[in-house]
Structures are given as structure tokens and as C-alpha cells.
Amino acid sequence: MYPEAYIDYLAYFHGKRDYFECHEVLEEHWKKEGMQNGVWVGLIQIAVSLYHQRRGNVEGARRMMESAIKRLDGQKENIAALGLDHSLLLEQLKKRLSDITSRFPYTDMNLPVTDKSLFNECCQSIKKHGSSWGAMSDMDNDQIIHKHRTRDRSEIIREREAQKRRKNTAAE
Template sequence: MYPEAYIRYLIHFHTDRDYFECHEILEEYWKKDGYKKVWVVLIQIAVALYHHRRGNNQGALRMMQKALSLLQKEKEAAGKLGLDAEQLFRQLERYMERIAQKKAYESIELPIRDEALRKICQTRCEKQGLTWGQASDLNNAYLMHKHKLRDRTEVIAARERKRKSKELPDR
């Protein structure tokens, strides 16, 4: 009923709070799913929280504003993903105020309206030994700075392959 990537996003979002991974998962799916804008909303929410947790209030505020603006247009699509779009919109507005006031990062839960979706996610969490709704571990340096600390070997190699494929052959 729901894409596997979305379920994985929700699990990361509500357990280990690995917002960078949330972004990666949905960006890959977004490209496969015809670039639907509702996925961008969810990506932007994760990126905004990633920035805010790291103390980048300006980046967080800018990304949250984009998410709110796009959510306004994508409320129906968000509803089809089992979310309470109106509640999500109000929640993001409040969180944006939090960022603007330079208040500290706080973990949030997305308002999942579809109880069957919530049950799927929570059952998987139990099987994986994860705790749904736990707060972000602010002492986990890898989680906080993942964009700098992750292994980028494959990404760099893929870019190099793409660059080489675009080069003109020698004559």
C-alpha cells in the first residue's frame, strides 16, 4: 500500500532520527517515482531538522520555509501517504517559529493518521530492536555530522564514471 522507501523513511525519522538517511532514501525513491513533489516535502523536513540539530538555524529556517510552501500545494498527496496534512502544516509552522527564535533542536513526530501505517512501522521497529518515538541522540557525532563523516567512495567513483562517459573520444 505504501512504498518501502517511505516506510524506511518513517522508521528512521521516528527512531534513530537519522535525517540524512531519510533524505537519501527518499531522494532515491523520488527519482524513481517520477519526481513527485510530495516526496520533496518530506525530504525538506528531514533536511531542515538535520540542519537545526547541527545548529545551522539559517539553513534550517530556509529549508522549513520551502517545506511549508510546498506542503501547502501538496496537502492532498500528503494525506494519501497516511499523514494528517493540516496537522503537519501547523506543526511545521510552530517548529519554524522555534528555529526563528533560535531555540534548541527538538525531535518531532510526523502526524500519521493511518493507524495501519503506524502499526507496520512500529512492528518493524520491534523486530529490529528500535524504539519508536525516541529522542535524537545529540551525543552521536556520526549522526550529527553524517554529511562530512560518511564514506563517499562510491559517490565519487560514480561521478567520475559519469564524467568520463561524457568526454569525447580521442581522434
């Protein structure tokens, strides 16, 4: 019923709290399938905001959370179709934005999943990775906290260079 990438997103979000992977799996899905009224992008922005907040990047966390709130505010039906409580989600995001702005320390959060079958499917996925729903962030795990530093960016760099070449060729 739900896309596999969305299940993976929720599993990374609520299990190992690997927000970088949340971003990666949902971005790949979003680029293949389209924006679905911006909901995928909004969910990605939530994960990116939490990734930044946990690392102490207050400005990046604030900008991403503000953008996620704006993007998801008018998406009640689309959010509900993803098994989430729209009102509660926006309430949580606004509270988190206030916490970020006030420079409160990072705390884990859970998205308000209302669909029991979605919740059960996510729990099964999380269990396969040796974690459980609502696990606390491992603040000593640099592989998760600072994941962007350890990833292989060669494909991204090649794609940016190819885009630059195409742009320069078109301008000539």
C-alpha cells in the first residue's frame, strides 16, 4: 500500500535515527516518482532539519524546519494518505522549530503514525536492522551523527561536472 522508500524512511527515522539515510531513500523515490504535491520534499526536510539540529547546526535546522512546515501546512489529505496525523505533525514541527530557535538541545521525536498496519510494517523493518521503534539516538555514533563526512560523493561530483559542461555547451 505504501511505497517501500517511505517504509524505509520511517524505519530509519524511528529506529536508528539515521536522518541522513531518511533523506537519501526518500529523495531517490521522490526523483523517480515526482513530488506528490511536495509531501516527499517536506518529509525529507524534516529529516534534514533533525540531522542539522543533532549536529548543532542551528541555522540549517531552523531553515529546513521552517520550509517543511510551509510545505506541509496545506497537505492534510496527502499527509493522511501516508498514515500520519496532519494536525499533530504540524504541532510537533512548530514545537520543534521553537526548540531549535531557542537553541534547546536535540531530542528524538516520533512522527504521528495513525495507520496500525504501517506502524507494524515499519516495526518489522526496524527489527531486521537490530533496532526498535522509538530507539534513542546514539549520540556517540559518528557514522550516523556526521554521516555526510563519510559518504562517497564521487557520483554527485561527476553529475555536477556533467551538468556544468552541458550548461556551458548550451551557452556557446
